[in-house]
Amino acid sequence: MEFGMVGLGRMGGNMARRLARQGKRIAVTNRSFEVAEALAAETGHTACKDYAALVAALDAPRIVWLMLPSGAPTEAALDALLPLLSPGDLVVDGANGHYVDDAPRAARCAERGVDFVDAGVSGGVWGLENGYCIMFGGSESAAARLQPYMEALAPTPATGWLHTGPVGSGHYTKMVHNGIEYAMMQAFAEGFALMKDKPGFNLDTAKISELWRHGSVVRSWLLDLTADFLAKDQALDAIEPFVSDSGEGRWTALASIEQGIPTPVMTLALMSRFDSQGRADYGNKMLAMMRKGFGGHAVKEG
Numbered sequence: 001m002e003f004g005m006v007g008l009g010r011m012g013g014n015m016a017r018r019l020a021r022q023g024k025r026i027a028v029t030n031r032s033f034e035v036a037e038a039l040a041a042e043t044g045h046t047a048c049k050d051y052a053a054l055v056a057a058l059d060a061p062r063i064v065w066l067m068l069p070s071g072a073p074t075e076a077a078l079d080a081l082l083p084l085l086s087p088g089d090l091v092v093d094g095a096n097g098h099y100v101d102d103a104p105r106a107a108r109c110a111e112r113g114v115d116f117v118d119a120g121v122s123g124g125v126w127g128l129e130n131g132y133c134i135m136f137g138g139s140e141s142a143a144a145r146l147q148p149y150m151e152a153l154a155p156t157p158a159t160g161w162l163h164t165g166p167v168g169s170g171h172y173t174k175m176v177h178n179g180i181e182y183a184m185m186q187a188f189a190e191g192f193a194l195m196k197d198k199p200g201f202n203l204d205t206a207k208i209s210e211l212w213r214h215g216s217v218v219r220s221w222l223l224d225l226t227a228d229f230l231a232k233d234q235a236l237d238a239i240e241p242f243v244s245d246s247g248e249g250r251w252t253a254l255a256s257i258e259q260g261i262p263t264p265v266m267t268l269a270l271m272s273r274f275d276s277q278g279r280a281d282y283g284n285k286m287l288a289m290m291r292k293g294f295g296g297h298a299v300k301e302g
Contacts, residue, residue: 001025001046003149004054004064006077008035011121012067012094014128015153017043022152027057051081061088063145065119070095070247078105087113090142094119096178098251099171102137106167115142118167120174131155135162135177137169172255179252179266182245184222186269192226196234206230243276 005016008030016028020043029048030036040047048054055062064081068074074095081091091109093102097118106116117138123130132153136146143163154160164173195203209227213219249270256263274280291297 001027001057002059002062004028004048004058004062005067006030006051006054006064006081007067008039009067010125011127012065013039014125015065015067015094015121015132016045018128018131019149019152020044024149024152027054029054051077051084055081055084060086061090061145062086063090063092063149065092065094067094067121070097070101078108082109082112082114085112085114088115089113090115090117090145092117092119092136092146093171094121096120096174096246096248097171098247099168099175102168102171106138115139116167117142117146118170120170120177122174122177127153131160133160135164135170135173137164137167137171137173139166175248175251175255178248179263179270181222182249182252182269182273183265184220186265186272188218188222188226192230205234241276242278243273245270245273245277249273 003019003024004027005012005019006029008016008028012030013035016026016039019026025044025046027046027048028036028039029050030039033047033049036047036049039045046057048057054064058064062085064085066074066077066081068077074093074097078091085091091114093105093116099118102116102118105118109116115138117136119134119136121127121132121134123132133155134150134153136143136150140163150161151157164170192205192209195201195205195208206227209223209230213223213227216223249266252263253267253270255261256267288297288299292299
């Protein structure tokens with residue numbers, strides 16, 4: 001047993017389950033040990049109370065996959081883990097991390113003779129059944145070591161995973177992937193809003209979304225998901241119009257500025273998410289007051 005998984009949330013837990021279904025036995029640990037114990041009982045994996053126990057349970061050279069929130073949690077895990085590892089071990093950062101953090105982390109690992117890979121993972125809660133799309137950056141030797149696990153996690157051994165290039169390239173590719181995802185979601189949302197609000201036609205958006213799934217140019221997994229929830233509820237009255245952003249869209253917009261590459265659609269989709277979070281409210285109040293100032297237009301007071 002050479003492979004350990006740190007972090008058993010929605011993604012990490014299901015990735016560990018998929019590895020078990022593919023016949024891989026690994027060591028697992030989580031901040032709440034009860035979660036690791038329950039997963040081990042379900043899968044046959046080995047539950048470990050902490051990083052030291054995880055490292056001790058693995059045969060060298062080890063592979064330790066971090067599936068933690070990006071930023072401070074991943075940094076803290078590296079701080080705790082690196083002193084326990086040995087030369088020849090390999091750390092995989094599977095978070096939705098910012099690619100600019102990868103080179104410094106790889107350098108920290110290299111000081112201890114430990115290899116480093118950055119992996120962008122797509123598939124969400126459906127990855128357990130359908131497999132994950134994984135794009136990862138690192139050395140050729142690290143890619144060769146990870147191949148059996150990539151083949152097990154992906155939809156098929158030959159599809160759904162790619163060694164994208166040097167350290168940083170995996171997270172960069174995933175960042176762009178998520179920027180495109182923002183834009184596709186925004187286009188569907190705007191289009192269906194137009195149809196729902198069209199007077200006189202009484203359009204059935206559930207039937208239209210199902211129609212478009214078959215033979216349409218816009219058919220996609222996002223449309224499949226849309227058709228599924230619209231079939232249950234077209235009005236969505238119980239849903240607050242608040243859309244979170246988890247960082248990747250911002251990084252994509254910043255990268256487009258740094259590289260001088262125009263990305264108006266992806267960037268505008270990010271701005272629309274900010275708008276949904278109430279961050280446009282003060283600016284809109286100012287617009288109303290300016291309009292009142294020059295034209296005497298009425299202001300709606302709350």
